[in-house]
Amino acid sequence: MTNLDATVADLGLGPPSRDPAPAERGPGRGRSRRYSLVAPSSALAHAGVFGKKAAGPALAVTYLSLLVLLPVAALITNAFSGGWHTFWAAVTQPEAVAALELTLIAALIVAIINSIAGLAIAFVLVRDDFKGKSVVSALIDLPFALPTIVAGLTLLALYGANSPFHLDLAGTRLGIGAALLFVTLPFCVRSVQPVLAELDAEIEDAASSLGATRRQVLRRILLPSVLPAVLAGAGLAFARAVGEFGSVVLISGNIPFKTEVASSWIFSLSQSDALPAASAVSIVLVLISLLVLLGIGWARRRFDVPDTV
Amino acid sequence: MQTRSPHPSTPGARSGPSRRALGRGLGLAALAAAPLGLLAVPTAAGAQTGGSVNLVAYSTPKPAYTTLGADFAKTNSGAGVTVAGSFGPSGTQATSVVDGLPADVVNFSLEPDMAKLVKAGLVSSTWDKSATKGIVTDSIVSFIVRPGNPKHITSWADLVKPGVGVITPNVFSSGSAKWNIMAAYGAELALGKTSAQAQTYLSQLLHNSVAQPSSASAALQTFLSGQGDVLLDYEDDALYAKSKGEALDIVTPPQTILIENPIAVTKTAGPSAKAFVTYLLSPAGQKVWGQQGYRPVLQSVAKQFHFPQPKTLFTIDHLGGWTAVNTKFFDPQTGIVAHVEQSLGVSTASG
Numbered sequence: 153m154t155n156l157d158a159t160v161a162d163l164g165l166g167p168p169s170r171d172p173a174p175a176e177r178g179p180g181r182g183r184s185r186r187y188s189l190v191a192p193s194s195a196l197a198h199a200g201v202f203g204k205k206a207a208g209p210a211l212a213v214t215y216l217s218l219l220v221l222l223p224v225a226a227l228i229t230n231a232f233s234g235g236w237h238t239f240w241a242a243v244t245q246p247e248a249v250a251a252l253e254l255t256l257i258a259a260l261i262v263a264i265i266n267s268i269a270g271l272a273i274a275f276v277l278v279r280d281d282f283k284g285k286s287v288v289s290a291l292i293d294l295p296f297a298l299p300t301i302v303a304g305l306t307l308l309a310l311y312g313a314n315s316p317f318h319l320d321l322a323g324t325r326l327g328i329g330a331a332l333l334f335v336t337l338p339f340c341v342r343s344v345q346p347v348l349a350e351l352d353a354e355i356e357d358a359a360s361s362l363g364a365t366r367r368q369v370l371r372r373i374l375l376p377s378v379l380p381a382v383l384a385g386a387g388l389a390f391a392r393a394v395g396e397f398g399s400v401v402l403i404s405g406n407i408p409f410k411t412e413v414a415s416s417w418i419f420s421l422s423q424s425d426a427l428p429a430a431s432a433v434s435i436v437l438v439l440i441s442l443l444v445l446l447g448i449g450w451a452r453r454r455f456d457v458p459d460t461v
Numbered sequence: 462m463q464t465r466s467p468h469p470s471t472p473g474a475r476s477g478p479s480r481r482a483l484g485r486g487l488g489l490a491a492l493a494a495a496p497l498g499l500l501a502v503p504t505a506a507g508a509q510t511g512g513s514v515n516l517v518a519y520s521t522p523k524p525a526y527t528t529l530g531a532d533f534a535k536t537n538s539g540a541g542v543t544v545a546g547s548f549g550p551s552g553t554q555a556t557s558v559v560d561g562l563p564a565d566v567v568n569f570s571l572e573p574d575m576a577k578l579v580k581a582g583l584v585s586s587t588w589d590k591s592a593t594k595g596i597v598t599d600s601i602v603s604f605i606v607r608p609g610n611p612k613h614i615t616s617w618a619d620l621v622k623p624g625v626g627v628i629t630p631n632v633f634s635s636g637s638a639k640w641n642i643m644a645a646y647g648a649e650l651a652l653g654k655t656s657a658q659a660q661t662y663l664s665q666l667l668h669n670s671v672a673q674p675s676s677a678s679a680a681l682q683t684f685l686s687g688q689g690d691v692l693l694d695y696e697d698d699a700l701y702a703k704s705k706g707e708a709l710d711i712v713t714p715p716q717t718i719l720i721e722n723p724i725a726v727t728k729t730a731g732p733s734a735k736a737f738v739t740y741l742l743s744p745a746g747q748k749v750w751g752q753q754g755y756r757p758v759l760q761s762v763a764k765q766f767h768f769p770q771p772k773t774l775f776t777i778d779h780l781g782g783w784t785a786v787n788t789k790f791f792d793p794q795t796g797i798v799a800h801v802e803q804s805l806g807v808s809t810a811s812g
Contacts, residue, residue, distance in 0.1 A: 241794065242794070245794055246803050246806060247799070247802060247803060247806065250806060305682060308682070308683070308686045309686060312686040312687055312688060313686060313687030313688045314686060314687035322672070322683070322686065322687075322688045323671050323672050323688065401674070401675055401679070402674065402679060402682065402683060405671060405672035405673065405674070405683070405688070406631055406672060406673045406674055406675060407670065407671075407672065407673055408631075408673065408802040408805070408806055409802065409803075409805065409806025410806070412673075416631075416634075416675060419634055419675060420631055420633035420634040420675070420793065421633065421793055423550065423552040423553065423633060423634040423635070424552070424633045424634070424791065424792070424793045425552070425556075425577070426793050426794070429793065429794065
């Protein structure tokens with residue numbers, strides 16, 4: 153599943169763009185470009201400093217081919233090794249359809265919830281000063297470091313039948329949601345945080361002094377600036393949620409048609425010597441994810457261009 | 462890795478290099494696969510002269526092998542030999558060996574996994590012609606219940622009563638689950654039911670399942686977390702958990718299946734590996750297995766232990782043998798269990 157994760161994440165959205173709206177708006181411009189390690193393509197095309205245009209893309213494509221396209225090619229070869237008929241039978245099997253539906257819907261909901269929560273947390277971390285802030289900030293990344301199966305065991309102990317909070321989510325779809333919220337939060341916080349940090353507070357002050365209300369500042373200045381980053385985080389969270397296995401599989405109870413996620417069904421197929429079927433379902437999962445990620449990317453570009461300030 | 466969604470201005474530039482890269486990538490894949498296949502052979506052959514035996518086994522006997530490996534090293538034939546074990550889900554382990562994981566001795570949960578190696582030409586097709594028919598340990602499918610058995614679960618009929626939460630791993634990912642399902646099915650036949658009635662029973666059993674974890678160990682974790690009333694499990698695994706102080710009771714069903722775990726040496730295995738298997742099947746080795754909760758396959762040793770005797774004990778051969786059963790019941794697309802899950806799933810969705 154790791155390959156799938158990487159594939160989806162990498163084909164879709166990279167790390168947060170550092171030169172969204174604020175860059176277009178004045179003083180922040182030069183600074184933000186200097187800090188970005190890899191300039192987004194639009195910036196790359198215009199920037200004189202990256203004169204050797206051909207070398208960069210060639211290198212990127214080669215690297216990407218080795219890391220991502222190769223496994224994807226192997227996956228496709230596998231999926232169609234039994235012919236089109238076998239592929240179609242595998243992806244239309246009711247249990248596969250049920251698992252795919254559950255996974256994609258859960259991933260979407262989780263991405264939306266964590267985008268909002270992540271924005272709020274990032275805002276607090278950037279704008280507010282409080283004791284222990286650095287510890288809290290470090291805690292955010294914990295779900296990244298924790299082996300997912302350990303996360304699964306921990307969540308089962310917390311939200312299972314013996315929950316200290318009397319909250320029995322084991323074997324329910326809510327349990328799946330809880331696990332996915334846990335593992336995807338870092339994406340949503342970390343993609344927004346640097347953009348918020350680079351936002352010049354002076355612009356907001358200027359807006360306020362020109363008579364803008366708090367609400368107007370939020371709607372006209374803050375949100376448009378961070379929205380691309382929020383969407384980037386949502387995309388990453390969605391991709392991770394789609395491929396997640398370890399943290400979900402214990403608390404979900406893995407009951408077919410009810411709480412069986414796609415990665416678990418794919419694992420079962422691979423264990424049953426049905427590798428072509430496993431690959432086929434994976435491809436559908438990756439394809440639908442890709443479409444969602446492309447949609448998010450499209451939305452990001454739309455919001456990248458602010459109509460008014 | 463800053464690949465964003467395709468930029469509208471450069472669609473042609475993107476597809477060109479990627480397609481070329483795809484071809485290059487496939488070529489590289491072939492190149493990469495070749496040395497992997499070659500590597501496996503010298504490593505396995507190296508074990509013949511070296512003092513190390515590569516053991517690839519399913520997950521439950523891991524603690525037993527720690528003791529067995531140490532005891533083997535104390536014997537004449539095992540002096541100076543170290544046993545390097547790899548443990549994991551039975552099906553995954555078999556696939557890994559086929560894909561090149563070095564192995565001298567292989568021990569699986571069930572026979573179809575050994576068949577994968579025979580098919581790949583790694584294990585002789587006569588592996589099951591030994592005195593114990595290729596089997597190193599026996600066990601049975603048992604019920605694990607909460608301490609004191611509060612739901613009074615003593616028979617298969619008790620498992621399908623309303624309000625009883627059953628945990629059995631997912632049959633498509635767990636060898637243990639296949640034993641459980643065949644134990645349930647065979648028990649119904651032993652009770653005089655027809656095969657159609659036995660299939661209805663399977664449907665009722667899975668209807669009562671509150672979790673179908675991906676492996677036997679995940680199932681035990683789920684049960685120990687407080688979910689469910691009864692867990693179907695290997696008797697040896699249950700005994701091991703109990704010996705570790707876990708709060709559970711073991712109920713031996715009146716009718717159950719005799720679990721038989723196959724062992725074999727690979728074709729490239731050296732004398733040390735063969736000596737290790739001989740030791741595992743010797744009275745000394747079988748006694749260690751017995752102490753670890755497994756039922757010894759040597760009757761002389763089995764007599765020294767007092768494992769509970771179910772009223773009716775049947776084997777997989779009574780139900781048609783693994784080759785037939787595996788396709789008939791456990792094909793993820795056409796098997797009986799797939800149909801049962803599907804009809805349960807449809808009724809859940811509509812009701």
